[in-house]
Amino acid sequence: MRKTFGTGSVWEQTLGYSRAVQVDNTLFISATAASGPDGIVGDDFYSQTKYILEKLGTVLEDAGFSYEDVVQSKLYLTDISKWEDAGRAHGEVFGEIRPTLSLVHVLPFLDPQMLVEIELVAQKSA
Incomplete structure (x- = not known):
């Protein structure tokens, strides 16, 4: 079964x-x-990460998943020295869930105001 969400x-x-x-x-x-x-939304790594995770919570919910189902998280940061700020926001959501995590340093995004992008994989138990 394959289903897409937009x-x-x-x-x-x-x-x-x-x-x-x-x-x-x-x-x-x-x-x-x-x-x-x-x-x-947001002009720093913490606030952008927090906002993105809220958006992703809605995506998860719309698909019938939750944060607890997340098994992998990837944070793409335009300034790796700000990893603690992004990590703090990530930890507020996933501190007890503890999915795998990658912190990736990237060149600037298409919009230079974008500091962070987050990609998730969630899986429900069979």
């Missing part, structure tokens, strides 16, 4: 991707930035 973003149509794809009991969520209706 948010209506123009980028999804233009680039030909889905916000999330569920295959059987696994949900793969595309890298997500702190973009809101009026542009990028």
Whole structure:
């Protein structure tokens, strides 16, 4: 079984991707930035990470998953020296759940105000 989930973003149509794809009991969520209706939300690594994780909570919920189902998390940071700020926000959500984690240092994103992107994989027990 394969099911796709979208948010209506123009980028999804233009680039030909889905916000999330569920295959059987696994949900793969595309890298997500702190973009809101009026542009990028937050101007630091902590606030952007916090906002993204809130957005991803909604994506998980819409697909019938929860934070507790997350088994892998990848944080893409434009300044790796700010890993503690992003990590603090991540830990507030996943401190007890403890999915695998990758912190990846990247070049600037398309929009230079974007400091963080987060990608998740969630899996329900069979």
